[in-house]
Amino acid sequence: MWLVSRLVIIVAMQVVAPLMYKSAVHPYWQPPYPLDYIPGFFPQPSWELFSHWDGKWYRSIAVEGYNYANDGNQHSVAFYPLFPLISRGLMMFGLPFEVAGTVVNNLFFLAALILVYSWAKERHGINVARWTTAVMAWCPFSLYGTVIYTEGLFLFLTTAGLRAFDRRQYVWAAVCGALASATRATGITLLPTFIFVAWQEKRPLTAYIAGLCVPLGLISFSLYCAITFKDPLAFVHVQKAWAQPSWWYIFNDAISVGKDSLIKVVMVFGGGYMLWCLRTHLSKTAVVYGFCSLLLIIFSGALMSVSRYAYGIVSLSLALGWLFSAQNRWGYLILTWFAILLFSYSFNFTIWNWVA
Template sequence: MNSQKVLTQLFAKLQDFLTKIAKICQSNGIIFALTMGVLSRSIILLTFFAIAFFSPVSSQWGWEVFSAWDSPLYQIIATSGYEVINQTEPGGNVAFFPLFPLLIRGLMNLGLPFEVAGVLINNLAFFGALILLYQWVEITNNSQAARWATAILAWCPLSIFGTVIYTEGLFLFLSIAALKAFDLEKYPQVILWGSLATATRITGIALIPAFLITAWQKRKPAIAYLSGLLSGCGLLFYSLYCWIKFNNPIAFITVQHTQWQRQTGFDSQGWLKMIMQILIGSQNWKKGTIVDPWHPFLVIILAIIGYLLWRYRDQLGEVKFDYSFCFLLFILWLIAGDPLLNTSIILGSGYLLWYLRYELSLVAVNYGFCALGLLLASGGTISLSRLAYGIVSVSLALGVMLSHHRRWGYVTLGFFTLLLISFSVRFAQHLWVA
């Protein structure tokens, strides 16, 4: 009886402590952003740790667990520079913009190993991105929308690329800083952060038309147009480098087609493949005939159930309808897998930006559409979901939407946590993610 009383008191104290922490986080944006970052990164690190010790695929634990797929390419750039084939032809790693490997090289010159330098830069930038996003959305919307947008950015399963040796964290930080500066009319900062963003990855190019279109729509002064153009200095300098070294100012685009086998323009076949994989299944699409009838049958059943749920949503009530529809989407994900995620992220992002266009910052909406358009015209469907995550307007739009529908928000965060663990397992085992 005494032990039960003690446990009850301990539980009550713990609940009070957690309530106080929640209140502090809600009242302080920086603490909230850091808390979201620490908790979500802890999930990734614990998963990496578990895989290293319990999975037969990974036999060791160390900094190398953060390096896979594109990471070694950044290492080559940081240590040896860009690859040259036959003296003048650009190698495949020219597709990767220079700022991230340059920063890594700077820390390596101070004595840090590549893995440590890459992880340090990306993670510090990612935490900075969370803080900047909260502050920006609090200004343009409100603190509730800021909390949800920050939580989405932190807990999105693709945020694993803000922890491993990739450019997601750095690019998010620089692009958010540039967009926020433009909203606040701090044009010298727009030039600085925009130039660094366009020197980090090719999707930074979308900042330039976003700034120019917004300046025209809001009838901004000439300095706004000038800062929008000068925000592309990072791209300009990299183009000059490619021109001098490879006699090709757009070598970073050329290698996408010659080395990475991307098509030119919209990849209709890639999109058709993803949609058919959702509807009839990967095996049926690969074989060109129905070898697995269960997949299309289950998709049809789910479509019928979804229609009935929508048809009788008033009779079901809001709570039952929401949870039933969420469960239905979860089952569909179990059936369709990654093709469903990749397709819904791109199409859903475009819809959200349009639906919430009057609630979001105008420059964020324009940047979102320009960046999504750039992805659609990139000539491929590989890594589209990861690249879409690097467009901060997507997380911003989803966060604002969920701030109006908290029930959906909590379900979304729960699903994101599950996927974050799954993606962490796959990355730790050097399996393809996104």
């Protein structure tokens, strides 16, 4: 599943896009341009194609370090440190950032698929495990498990943390939780998940301690910002530089059958409805984490990439995998549609069109 789905992405990005564009690409958006975009760009087969959009920010962090000023402009401090730190470590072996970042994300995404397969098999049997793996691998937003983004690392850490907590391995759950909160803001939702499940299931004190360890990654980043930029919440304050749509706009656009907005609504609110319907079939840990993550996404205000953030909630893949295992025909049909969209999203990402 991992290999074939990644080959679809590679063919779209490294073969089809360069063949179709022998002259400059003209994306649909206007200036200001994203970081490191050069007008007149046309795609050529290279590792650079994997580093568009957020990848350029992670490159800036890995190569030059963080920058920030409270001037209303975009700065790299908006991006959490663990992924560029690991990429920087791999660069010490002589790899350029574009290679290191791509390798890191892909290997962690493969590890996440293996973990979610194992977890689903333990809880629900091999059929659900296979479908869950297929959903995670072929969802069009799994593109971000191959290009230089944090999806692979984040899915691995959150899946490992949730599975460890489910198995009462609290040290491993605490470590993965702390690392997840140093990878992306939504990693913090492991804290209420662990605390609530520990209370509901009357677990020992170590379960609560595991939950309280989750914010350590975020706190460490905040301390770094306080020492370096004299602002412990620099990573929060800088977010205002990125324009974000409102839910009012998204709902109106979805009603008008705006494709991107419709996908956002379906993934967030449809995903929440699916979790609620399957709450008795999935583990309590997965269900609580799913709802906590969806609530954070809904009220965070960072709605431009809400579809990608929803994909990063492993509980939704588990729920959809369980659903498809019971409805095979629908599963095959939707996975075919997923594969087509995965190819389309990969192509658009290559030519600097916004995907998620």
